[in-house]
Amino acid sequence: MTEPLKVGVAGLGTVGASVVRVLKQKADAIAARAGRPIVVTAVSARDRGRNRGLDLDGVAWHMDPAQLARSKDVDVVVELIGGAEGAARACVETAIEFKRPVVTANKALLARHGVSIARSAEEADVPVGFEAAVAGGVPVIKTLREGLAGNDVTRVIGILNGTCNYILTRMEHDRIGFAECLSDAQKLGYAEADPTFDVGGFDAAHKLALLTSLAFGTETDVDGIYVEGITSITPFDLEMAEELGYRVKLLGVTTRTSGGIEQRVHLAMLPRDSAIARVDGVTNAVEIDADVVGALVLAGPGAGGDATASAVIADIVDIARGVKTPVFGVPAAKLAHPKRAPMxxxxxxxxxxxxxxxxxxxxxxxxxxxxxxxxxxxxxxxxxxxxxxxxxxxxxxxxxxxxxxxxxxxxxxxxxxxxxxxxxxxxxxxxxxxxx
The missing domain is CATH 3.30.70.260 (ACT domain)
Structure with missing residues (x-):
């Protein structure tokens, strides 16, 4: 019998708990697709006493995520802690040091340290999967990195933050102000208690940095992104947009221009009948413009435990199959230093x-x-x-x-x-x- 792939999950929040649950519930189907069983053998989280509705009998518990990454009972490390520094970074770097493949949903970590992580992973000869880092369950990373290998991409544009899209949709449909709509989003769990990272555009910027690197073969450059949030929007602006034939969305846009790569996150008006403009609620959508395939639109749930877990598990299955692709589609040494197009x-x-x-x-x-x-x-x-x-x-x-x-x-x-x-x-x- 083929040896099982032993998975360690660092972070048991909404996504981590869903990953553990789905891997167990769908074990037979996933094993058939992966060519070998996949089992969770270790987990790490700060609060061991919290009831997550999971059966963790026989699963090793590590308080330190880096200790989990060093464990001999783990073949693949899944990092779902979040944040560009601290425990998340230590977990990923330790896993690579010990030559263990990594799967992560951490857009902030990769936007800031993705190039160094890619170099280390290549030296260790281990893959790093991050499908879940952008657009939740929508397979945009695999599309850019593998599905469009025969294309030259000219532009990527997308709704990359479900919280902002929910707020804008509610404001437009219900004619209510930003503050009231944000409060509703917090009550429903769509927005954090401190929503700055989302409504300020920074979450979308981290995701855009990854898409830019994949689309244009450049090093990640999150500091080169022009960022505006949605806090200035009013119902009047949305009414005027409707009257003029537009809808307003928070967009992440990256474009190759004659003056360099233009990266920007901001409110934008789109023609009402365009594909991206029709996307409502917490849904994410990405349009990729390429020379051979033309315009390709991907849309679906951009957040949530099961949707994001779906992307995480897809990366784990690739590792089980022996699939190994450069982190950003080309070897790290071939990633170009991006030339910024001034805003x-x-x-x-x-x-x-x-x-x-x-x-x-x-x-x-x-x-x-x-x-x-x-x-x-x-x-x-x-x-x-x-x-x-x-x-x-x-x-x-x-x-x-x-x-x-x-x-x-x-x-x-x-x-x-x-x-x-x-x-x-x-x-x-x-x-x-x-x-x-």
Missing amino acids: GTHEGGYYIRLSVLDRPGAAAAIATRMAEQRISLRSIVQRGREPNFDRPSVEPVAVVLITYATNEAALRAALDAIEADGHIDGVPQVIRIEKR
Whole structure:
């Protein structure tokens, strides 16, 4: 009989518990696909007394994840602790040092240390699987790393954070504000008590760093990503987007340009009938544009115990089969140092919402500042009362500008000048209009 593959799981949160449960419940089917039995022989977690609904009889318990990684009773180490440093990093690095294959869902660790981990894994001749690190149960890593090997990828665009997509969907459909919707998301377990990592765009940025490396064969460069979150969005912006034929999503976008690789995470308007725009709720979606296959869209559950466990188990099965692929699709020594395209060179259309003070000459001054930067306006929409120049109101009026294609540097220069003129109240809302 073929010897079983012995798995050690470090981290027994929602995902870790699901991995242990599914491996046991579907043991026969998984063994048939893997060509050998797969059994959990060791686990590690901080709270041994917590009831996780798991049968861990006969399974070794390690308080220290690095100790689990050194255990002779473990063939494969599954790291589900999370975080770029500390116990998670020590667990992965120890496993590789002891020549044990690694499976991880840790996007922060790989975004920060993926290149050094890839080098170490190659020297130790062990694979590192991380399908679960991006888009949960959606097989986007395998698609980029293996399925599109005969393609040159030009752009990857995606909804990479289910929390943000849920909030935007609820705000749009139920006409409620950001704060109320975030509170609901926290009650439902879609958002953490401190939601900054999600709503600030940082979770999506870590995932985008991995997609960029896979798409373009470059070293991970999370610090080169332009990041904005979703906290500035209002129901008014979503209503205007609908009126103009768009939907608003938090997108991660990586594009190869003549000036380098452009990586950005921010709110964007997409045509309502585009594939990504139609994705609602906690679902993730990724569109890959490539020269041979064209546009490929993958969508599905981006989080949750079972969905993420599905991706983790797929990587374990690959290891059981003896599949060994370079971490980022090419040997670490061949990963190019990325040339960053400055955000100021980004070109596209823009939605701009201004709170314009009701005073003579304000509108003309705004138009002049745009013209000075050679920005052409496709439309100007005013919402609210008509201005009364005989008795101006102290209340500002919402004015929305839609531009033709321009570059980010020109737009920012125009907005800086408009703010300096003193004709607007507050900070302008800027949402980029993404090409289909």
